[in-house]
Amino acid sequence: MTATASTVADSGTMFRRNLLHMLRYPGLTVFVIGIPVLLLLLFVYVFGGTLGAGLPGGGRGADQEYLAYVVPGILLIGVAGIANGASIGIAQDMTEGIVARFRSMAISRAAVLNGHVLGNTVQGLLCLAIVMGVALLMGLRPAAGVFAWLVLVVFLALVCYSVSWMAVAMGMSSKTVEGASNTPMIFTLLPFLGSGFVPTASMPGWLQWFADAQPFTPFIETTRSLLAGQAPDPRYGSASLIWCAAFIALGYFWSRALYERKSVRS
Amino acid sequence: MTMAITARGLTKRYREQTVLDSVDLDVTAGTVLALLGPNGAGKTTTVHILSTLVRPDAGSATIAGRDLRRDSQGVRGAIGLTGQFAAVDGLLTGEENLRLMADLRHLGPRVGRRRVAELLERFDLTEAARKPLVTYSGGMKRRLDLAMTLVGTPQIVFLDEPTTGLDPRSRQTMWEIVRELLDDGVTIFLTTQYLEEADRVADRVVVLDHGRVVGEGTPSELKARVGTEVLIVTDRDGTVRPEIPIDGTVGGLRDVLAAIDGDESASVSLRAPSLDDVFFALTGSSSSYDDAAPASASAPAFITREES
Incomplete structure (x- = not known):
């Protein structure tokens, strides 16, 4: 078997292992899905009336209007939650005896990491589908057509995948499982410090600068456009793709280096 | 006589402390070598170096004809390691654990399924095959661990203190399995703290103390001393x-x-x-x-x- 073929085969095996873990230990998945759903209900029904009234052109039926505004933000909160799960998952795995066994076997070095990242991407899409389902039940009626939906699914899968790579590297770099659950919290904050919940125009200047520069604003804005059935602003679209590529590259090389270092101790 | 393992001058230091000090080892293919020593003698470090998990500071080794440094992936393909702590996936069933190994060894679905069934039978785990590992006793986990090591039919098996924490009956089973492996021509490298164990199963015994080899020979030579x-x-x-x-x-x-x-x-x-x-x-x-x-x-x- 060639190196590439065995990397693909081993990654597939590890991916199946991660899916089985999610089935056997659904606690983390439920938590990861529960938080964004809870936030959605909270932001729409508790804060929605007031926040919606503050939106440009907001008025009556403000909470429904706010629902449409906040869903992309909540979806990205979901992605951030996935990052958290990915980080905890890999940190926990690295403490297990089974990973020591993997290291003494002739399997592709990237396979364990690939398994986690792919598993988390699937978990992420499941989470986003459920959040979306709840939003539809709450009355959201996206204007997106079939094509926009397809692009949206691919786009969110890519975001999940790239954020998962970063999170896996963060999880690998932390010494304890507790540490691994803290580092990716930064991702959970970013939608709040971006255009997730209120338009960035309403923020103080310095924060507005940060909100426009950080990765989650382009992620959220692209999602928002696609849901509304509009072509995404190319500025946000390209920024999203650049951020995704950067996350994948950085996460991949960082976690590979850490895995290598932890695998063969010098 | 083919050599399964040849190691020269293996040395390992952690900060100031020398854990292994120029250790030489020779293991003839198809035999059992017991590395005997107390806690902290360097037994596990030796096993970890020979199984590619730890890089030595100095020294070289050839394992199953492959150079430890240059062809570590080749070494990994020829060995199986069962460590002191059960290296099993606690969230999967026994059968799934074995299937995982079969898949990672690229046995293919047909051969893999047959091999898994065979090992479940041989290690008396058929009944518990579909049960989650939380229901397994310590002895069952150890048996599963060893079965997982054997999925890929390794030429050399490392057993790091294989009987620690086992009850007498499981210990007995472990030695029976070691004997069966020998019949199949497998080379076994085991570590133990117990002279009695080394005496019972090993063809040669190497005594390790403070990271240095202080004696070696057949069990009877050792006993003569x-x-x-x-x-x-x-x-x-x-x-x-x-x-x-x-x-x-x-x-x-x-x-x-x-x-x-x-x-x-x-x-x-x-x-x-x-x-x-x-x-x-x-x-x-x-x-x-x-x-x-x-x-x-x-x-x-x-x-x-x-x-x-």
């Missing part, structure tokens, strides 16, 4: 005289007894030699691991009593 039993003479007032190693023959015992002077009513008893006796015989001082002494000194005598 240490004695097969230790005679203990206790005077009537309770004073215990210095222990005397004996060679297990009538003549030897008679000579030793003849040399005992004084109180005819002193009581005598025999015990199997312990790891401490090995160190005393080989290095002239008893094992210097005072902190490890309780576990390693009392356990061997206990095993001997229950198994002989």
Whole structure:
């Protein structure tokens, strides 16, 4: 078997292992899905009336209007939650005896990491589908057509995948499982410090600068456009793709280096 | 004679402490080598180096004809490792664990399924195959662990303290499996703290102390140095005289007894030699691991009593 073929085969095996873990230990998945759903209900029904009234052109039926505004933000909160799960998952795995066994076997070095990242991407899409389902039940009626939906699914899968790579590297770099659950919290904050919940125009200047520069604003804005059935602003679209590529590259090389270092101790 | 493992000058330091100091090892293919030593002697470090998990600071090794440094992936393909802690996936069932190994060894679905069924049967795990690992006893987990090591039919199997924490029956099963593996031509490298274990299963024994090889030979050569039993003479007032190693023959015992002077009513008893006796015989001082002494000194005598 060639190196590439065995990397693909081993990654597939590890991916199946991660899916089985999610089935056997659904606690983390439920938590990861529960938080964004809870936030959605909270932001729409508790804060929605007031926040919606503050939106440009907001008025009556403000909470429904706010629902449409906040869903992309909540979806990205979901992605951030996935990052958290990915980080905890890999940190926990690295403490297990089974990973020591993997290291003494002739399997592709990237396979364990690939398994986690792919598993988390699937978990992420499941989470986003459920959040979306709840939003539809709450009355959201996206204007997106079939094509926009397809692009949206691919786009969110890519975001999940790239954020998962970063999170896996963060999880690998932390010494304890507790540490691994803290580092990716930064991702959970970013939608709040971006255009997730209120338009960035309403923020103080310095924060507005940060909100426009950080990765989650382009992620959220692209999602928002696609849901509304509009072509995404190319500025946000390209920024999203650049951020995704950067996350994948950085996460991949960082976690590979850490895995290598932890695998063969010098 | 083909060599399964040849190691020269393996050295490992952690900060100031030298864990392994220029260790040479030779293991003939198809035999059992026991690496005997107390806690902290460097046994696990040796196993980890030979199984590519730890990089040595100096020294070289050839394992199954492959160079440890240059072809570590080749080495990994030829070996199987069962460590001190069960390397199993606790969230999967026994069967899924074995399937995972079969998939990672690229056995293909048909061969893989057959191999898994075969190993479940051989390790008496068929009944528990579809149950989650939380329901497994310690002995079952160890058996599963070893079965997972054997999925890829490795040429060399490393067993790091394979009987630690096992009850006598599971220990018995472990030795039966070792014997079966030998019949299949597998080379076995095992570590143990118990002289009695090394004596029972090994073709050659290497004694490790403070990261250095202090003695090596066949179990009988080792016993010739240490004695097969230790005679203990206790005077009537309770004073215990210095222990005397004996060679297990009538003549030897008679000579030793003849040399005992004084109180005819002193009581005598025999015990199997312990790891401490090995160190005393080989290095002239008893094992210097005072902190490890309780576990390693009392356990061997206990095993001997229950198994002989």
